[in-house]
Amino acid sequence: MKYVFQFLRILACCFLGEVLRGLLPLPIPASIYGLALLLAALKAGLVRLEQVKETAGFLLAVFPLLFVPGAAGIMELGPVLAASWLPVALAVALVTVLVMAAAGRVTQAVSRRKAARHG
Template structure:
């Protein structure tokens, strides 16, 4: 029952994000809005880390299993990717570098803001 309550907190944030995205037709995915809402709830103290800690451990321990549908979807679409491997490799490399750089700057900014 404890896991169900904790999962409901996470799913509530997710559904609020999806609802906001649908109602306001925002260009940000509802899942990302849900993560932002959950982050803000944790940051403000509305949700305490202890309230979702156990289910988060369970989800993280099963993370590789949760990526199977994406991997199967990629395998079934491999015919579309054939012959374009270099273009996709370049795109993956560039996007990975962009994510690293943006993440580094966000972490640097947050450390500066939180140190105050």
């Protein structure tokens, strides 16, 4: 029963994300709103980590399976991608480098802030 309540807490944040997406005129997906709401609730102490930890861990474990349909769909686009493989490859490489750089910068900033706080 514990897992049901944990899932309901996560689902509530997802639902509120959908509500925000409908109310706010910003081009932000509802899932991002939901994640931000869950993070805010965790940081504010409205939700404790123990109240979502096991279910969140399970969802993260099965997360890669959600990409299988997308990968299968891309395989059907083989002839289309073959015609424009160079721009696609360049875009994927550029975006990969940008994401890695952004993730590295954020990690460094968080590490510095944490070290300064505990220094």
